[in-house]
Structures are given as structure tokens and as C-alpha cells.
Amino acid sequence: MQASENISTKQHFDVIISGGGLSGSLMALSLLSLKTSDNKPLSIAIIEAADATKAGQSIKNTTSVFDDRVLALSHASAQYLKKIGAWPLIQEHAQAITDIHISDRGYYGKARITADKHSVSAVGYVVEMSKLGLALHQALEKNSHHLTWFTPDSIEQIQWKSESVDITLTSQIQLSASLLIGCDGANSICRQSANIACDRTDYNQSALITNVSTKQYHHGVAFERFTENGPIAMLPMVNVANENSRCSLVWTLTPEQADEMKLLTDEEFTITLERSFGSWLGSIEKVGKRHMYPLTLVQAQAQIHHRMVLIGNASHTIHPIAGQGFNLGLRDVQILAKTLEQALSQQEDIGSFNRLTEYALARKKDHRHIIELTDSLVTLFSNDLFPLVVGRNVGLKVLNYVPVIKNTFVKKTMGY
Numbered sequence: 001m002q003a004s005e006n007i008s009t010k011q012h013f014d015v016i017i018s019g020g021g022l023s024g025s026l027m028a029l030s031l032l033s034l035k036t037s038d039n040k041p042l043s044i045a046i047i048e049a050a051d052a053t054k055a056g057q058s059i060k061n062t063t064s065v066f067d068d069r070v071l072a073l074s075h076a077s078a079q080y081l082k083k084i085g086a087w088p089l090i091q092e093h094a095q096a097i098t099d100i101h102i103s104d105r106g107y108y109g110k111a112r113i114t115a116d117k118h119s120v121s122a123v124g125y126v127v128e129m130s131k132l133g134l135a136l137h138q139a140l141e142k143n144s145h146h147l148t149w150f151t152p153d154s155i156e157q158i159q160w161k162s163e164s165v166d167i168t169l170t171s172q173i174q175l176s177a178s179l180l181i182g183c184d185g186a187n188s189i190c191r192q193s194a195n196i197a198c199d200r201t202d203y204n205q206s207a208l209i210t211n212v213s214t215k216q217y218h219h220g221v222a223f224e225r226f227t228e229n230g231p232i233a234m235l236p237m238v239n240v241a242n243e244n245s246r247c248s249l250v251w252t253l254t255p256e257q258a259d260e261m262k263l264l265t266d267e268e269f270t271i272t273l274e275r276s277f278g279s280w281l282g283s284i285e286k287v288g289k290r291h292m293y294p295l296t297l298v299q300a301q302a303q304i305h306h307r308m309v310l311i312g313n314a315s316h317t318i319h320p321i322a323g324q325g326f327n328l329g330l331r332d333v334q335i336l337a338k339t340l341e342q343a344l345s346q347q348e349d350i351g352s353f354n355r356l357t358e359y360a361l362a363r364k365k366d367h368r369h370i371i372e373l374t375d376s377l378v379t380l381f382s383n384d385l386f387p388l389v390v391g392r393n394v395g396l397k398v399l400n401y402v403p404v405i406k407n408t409f410v411k412k413t414m415g416y
Contacts, residue, residue: 010174011045011148011173011174011175011176012043012164012175012176012177013043013044013045013148013175013176013177013178014036014042014043014044014177014178014179014350015031015042015043015044015045015177015178015179015180015181015350016044016045016046016047016165016167016175016177016179016180016181017044017045017046017047017181017183018047018155018180018181018182018183018184018188018189018190019046019047019048019182019183019184019185019188019314020046020047020048020050020052020149020151020183021048021133021183021185022071022129022132022133022136022312022326022329023183023311023312023313023314023329023330023332023333024046024048024181024183024184025046025133025136025137025139025140026084026086026136026330026333027181027183027311027333027336027337028044028046028140028147029084029085029086029136029139029140029143030084030333030334030336030337031044031337031340032044032140032143032146032147033084034337034340034341034344035344036344037344037347041145041146042146043146043148044146044147044148045147045148045149045150045175045177046147046148046149046150046151047150047151047153047154047155047167047169047175048149048150048151048152048153049151049152049153049154050151050152051151051152052137052149052151052152066211066213066240066243066246066286066288067210067211067288067289068128068129068130068131068211069128069129069130069209069248069291070126070127070128070129070211070235070237070248071126071127071128071129071132071326072097072124072125072126072222072235072323072326072327073094073124073125073126073127073326073327074123074124074324074327074413074414074415075120075122075123075124075414075415075416076327076331076414076415076416077124077326077327077330077415078094078122078124078125080330080334084139085139085142085143086135086136086139089135089138089139090127090131090132090135092238093127093128093131093132093135093238094125094126094127094238095125095126095127095220095236095237095238096115096121096122096124096125096220097115097122097123097124097125097126097220097221097222097235097236098114098115098116098121098122098123098219098220098221099112099113099114099115099219099220099221099222100112100113100123100221100222100223100224100413101221101222101223101224101280102223102224102225102396103223103224103225103226103396104225104226104396110396110400111396111400111406112400113406113409113410113413118407118410118414120414122220123410123413123414124222124323124413124414124415126222126235126236126237126238126248128237150169150171150173150175153169153170153171153173154169154170154189155167155168155169155170155189155190155193156168156169156170156172157193158180158189158190158193158194160194160305160306160307160308163178164176164177164178164307165177165178165179165180165306165307165308165351167180177307177351178307178349178350178351179307179308179309179340179350179351180307180308180309181308181309181311181336182308182309182310182311182314182315183311183312183314184314185312185313185314186298186313186314186317188310188313188314190308190310190314191300191310191314191315194302194305194308196300196301196302196305196310197300197301198298198299198300198301199297199298199299199301200296200297200298200299201296201297202294202296203295203296203297203319203378204254204255205230205252205253205254205255205294205295205319205378206252206253206254206255206257206258206292206293206294206295207250207251207252207253207292207293207295207320208249208250208251208252208253208258208261208290208291208292209248209249209250209251209290209291209292209293210248210249210287210288210289210290210291211237211246211247211248211249211287211288212234212246212247212248212249212273212284212285212286212287212288213243213244213245213246213247213284213285213286214244214245214247214281214282214283214284214285215244215245215281215282215283215284215285216244216245216281216282217244217245218234218236218237218245218247218281219236220236221236222234222235222236223277223280223281225276225277225278225280227276227277228276229251229253229257229276230251230252230253230254230257231251231252231321232249232250232251232252232273232276232277233249233250233251233320233321233323234247234248234249234277234280234281235247235248235249235250235323243286244285245281247281249273250320251273251276252295252320252321252378255294258292261290261292262290262292266287269287269290270284270287273287295319295320296317297317297318297319297371297374297375298316298317299315299316299367299371300314300315300316302360303315303359303360303363303364304356304357304359304360306353307351307356308356309336309356309359311329311332311333311336312326312328312329312332312333313325313329315329315332315367316328316329316367316371318370318371318374319374319375319377319378321374321377321378322370322373322374322377322413324370324373324374327415328366328367328370331363331366331415332363335359335362335363336359339355339356339358339359339362340355342355343355373412
């Protein structure tokens with residue numbers, strides 16, 4: 001990786017990616033194999049505010065951190081990571097989800113999903129964000145001949161011209177590209193510079209996220225437990241030294257409940273968690289640092305602009321209840337890469353309005369379906385109104401015993 005101070009102050013690229021995090025790195029990896037009409041690889045630049053010059057260090061030499069945040073990768077996402085060559089660097093750090101247990105505390109409703117009954121070894125995987133990020137940067141380093149990093153640096157100004165996007169960085173370096181891809185998160189400078197407004201829905205909820213160690217081994221089982229204090233997701237993690245069984249906890253709470261949880265000692269929090277989650281994994285033996293995040297649905301009113309596309313959190317930030325946020329963004333990357341590949345094969349301008357519109361239309365249905373799914377789950381499973389409690393328990397029974405409904409649900413869970 002090259003730092004921005006070593007780069008000439010005037011350069012043109014085929015593609016500039018704003019943001020070198022997970023989405024930006026995935027986007028670059030997906031484009032590195034594409035060729036222009038004269039059979040040359042695309043020239044790609046990544047602009048990243050954090051210093052990414054050391055991001056390719058070996059994962060094996062990093063120290064495991066108990067409190068690392070995690071992502072749930074769907075089966076389809078793992079398959080795509082294999083396709084772009086990143087999976088071999090991730091696999092040993094990814095915990096396979098072989099079973100999913102869904103239950104409603106104090107009620108009869110239960111559903112069980114088992115991977116081998118759906119002809120796969122895992123319905124998904126849990127991986128630490130830090131490990132995934134390092135793996136993606138390692139994969140980029142192996143294929144970095146036509147990739148230039150501007151780091152640490154950021155976009156100061158964007159000018160849209162008929163044939164290019166012109167960018168001034170905070171370092172005053174001048175860049176231009178045929179296409180700008182905004183992978184710069186919920187506070188996207190690309191989105192803001194294009195004056196693209198967002199629709200926001202405040203769920204009036206907070207996510208409590210922490211890692212825990214349990215007495216009993218998780219055996220690759222992910223738990224979704226609905227309680228009077230809100231839905232609890234307990235995701236299995238690859239173990240580290242001196243931990244019996246490591247899991248990532250995502251607990252959806254009201255802001256008032258979240259404030260109460262902040263004030264609890266670790267011992268008090270452990271007792272509260274055991275009471276709500278139950279004895280599925282035995283006692284909670286260790287609790288990591290607790291983080292609280294307000295939950296809001298954010299949707300950009302447009303996915304594209306002149307010679308620009310928004311990807312991942314720059315386009316949409318959704319509720320974590322179904323663990324679909326990262327997977328939805330990964331499919332953004334996948335479909336955009338396919339769209340650009342088709343444009344190149346037909347010797348078309350990759351930043352043309354027609355191609356970008358084609359991408360936006362291709363993503364509209366998936367965005368709508370996933371947002372509708374998470375919204376309905378929030379309403380159904382974060383509510384203790386008796387009719388909804390009865391309805392969701394009947395629904396869990398139907399899900400468990402009606403093969404057609406179960407197969408459809410599992411397919412969606414796996415990202416297909």
C-alpha cells in the first residue's frame with residue numbers, strides 16, 4: 001500500500017473508492033480482475049482517512065482480543081468471499097453456524113434450523129471485524145499492482161463534470177475518475193457532497209453489544225431469544241485461549257433499559273443476562289466491555305448520482321435484528337461489480353447514467369425486501385402486546401413444521 005504523500009498531485013483513475021474499510025476493500029477486490037476494452041486492468045484508487053499503510057500485517061501475528069466486534073456472514077456472502085480470493089485468509093477465523101435456535105422466553109414457540117438438513121455445512125459464519133478487515137487488506141496487497149491508496153487522507157471537495165469526477169483531497173492532491181464509489185459509511189462525504197437526502201426512522205431502541213464466555217461450549221449454535229426485555233442474539237465465535245466458549249451478544253433494548261444496563265456492575269449484568277437468556281449455554285463466566293448503539297433505519301433517497309454510486313452504509317443502515325446489514329452491503333458490491341463487468345465487455349463507459357441506473361434498479365427489490373423483513377421483525381419481536389406474543393409463537397411453530405415456509409426462510413437467511 002502506498003501512502004498519499006508519495007503520490008503525484010495529479011492523477012486520473014478509472015475508479016476512485018471513497019473509504020478503505022470493509023465495503024471499500026471488498027469493492028476494490030471485486031474490481032481488480034476486470035479489464036478495460038484494451039485488455040488492461042482497471043486503475044483503482046482508495047481514499048481512506050485512517051492510516052491503512054500497515055493494514056496488511058499478518059493475521060497470525062495479531063493478538064486475539066476478547067472484545068472484538070463481530071459480523072454475521074451469510075452462506076452466500078462466504079461463497080462470494082471465496083470467489084474473490086479472500087476466504088482462505090478468513091476461514092480459520094470464521095466460526096461456522098451449524099444450527100439456529102429461535103425461541104420466545106416463557107412461551108411455547110420454538111424453531112430450529114439445522115445446516116445439514118439444507119445440504120450445507122453451515123448456514124452462515126461469525127467473524128471478528130478486525131480479522132475480516134485484515135484479511136481483505138492482505139488480499140489487496142497480493143493484487144496491488146493497479147491499486148493506489150491515498151492514506152491517511154480524505155475528500156475535501158468533489159466536482160462533477162460531464163466526463164469525469166474531479167476530487168480534491170485534504171492533502172490538496174488532485175484526482176479524477178470515470179466513476180466514484182462511495183463506501184464511506186453512514187456519514188458519507190460522497191452522499192453529502194451530492195446533496196442526497198436520507199429517510200430516517202428512529203426505532204426508539206438501543207443495541208447492547210458485548211462478548212461473553214459461557215460455561216458450556218456453543219457447538220456452532222446461534223441463538224435468537226425473544227424476551228420481555230427485547231430480542232437477544234447470541235452468536236458463536238471462534239474460541240481464544242483461556243475461554244471455554246466465546247459468544248457475541250446483541251441485545252435490543254429500549255433506551256431506558258439500555259441506560260439501566262450501563263449502570264450495572266459486571267456481576268449484576270451477568271445475573272440479568274442469565275435470567276433473560278436462560279441456561280442454554282450454562283452460566284455466563286465472563287462479560288466484555290458493553291457498547292450501546294442507538295438503532296435507526298437510514299435510507300439514502302438515491303443510490304446513484306452523476307458518475308457516482310453509494311454502497312453499503314453510505315446507502316442504507318438497517319436494524320441488526322436479522323444480522324443482514326453487512327450482507328446487504330456485500331450484495332451491493334457484488335451487483336455493482338457485475339454491472340461494471342458487463343459495461344466493460346460491451347466497451348461502454350463505466351460511469352454512464354444508463355449503467356448506474358441499471359445497478360440502482362437491480363438493487364431496489366433486495367433493499368426493499370430486507371428493510372421490510374427487519375421492520376416486521378422489530379414490530380413482532382420487540383413488543384409484549386398479548387396478540388403479537390400469541391401471533392409470533394404461532395408463527396414460530398408454523399416456521400418449524402411447515403417445510404415450504406421453513407425452506408423459504410432459510411434461503412433468505414443464507415442470502416439467496
